[in-house]
Amino acid sequence: ETGVTQSPTHLIKTRGQQVTLRCSSQSGHNTVSWYQQALGQGPQFIFQYYREEENGRGNFPPRFSGLQFPNYSSELNVNALELDDSALYLCASSLETSNRGTQYFGPGTRLLVL
């Protein structure tokens, strides 16, 4: 088990609503990445935060936004939810300066949009 935790574990929302997902990184890790994993697919990179700044973004619209806090925990916010946003949302933490690139995943938040 990694030290990455996510909340909530499951969430049901309706189309058009907004959602906030939370992630606590492994102790000592200063980098958090967010991924969307649709059923039967591999994770798709949404964005990464390093020391509270966005440090790379995948092919996701601006209604996907994030934050990283001074304790390196992070939030993913999704506005104007669409049915296709239903997926498992994963966060992964890493220590940028050591074993650069090695990411450790949390258990994910399963979001269902009705």
Add this chain to the structure above:
Amino acid sequence: GENVEQHPSTLSVQEGDSAVIKCTYSDSASNYFPWYKQELGKGPQLIIDIRSNVGEKKDQRIAVTLNKTAKHFSLHITETQPEDSAVYFCAASITGNQFYFGTGTSLTVIP
């Protein structure tokens, strides 16, 4: 951007046999290749990784090989056990921040 393809999508082996999963990548600048195991209801767990300056890496029953010229890398699991049953993902990264994942291989080890 980078495109990672993974084969096969499903794989069944008898307990004790070997399993091989193959991935190809498109961007020659990719330099880090991790493999993840995902069990039902859990997040992906890193099982082994390899960097572009190494051709092979082994950790007990698991090994990964990398052919930079052909742009492909493979996961080898020997002496498979029922607890190896899971979905396995390969990934590639250029910068160390954005990872591109394959579509996964569902491995079933038959006792």
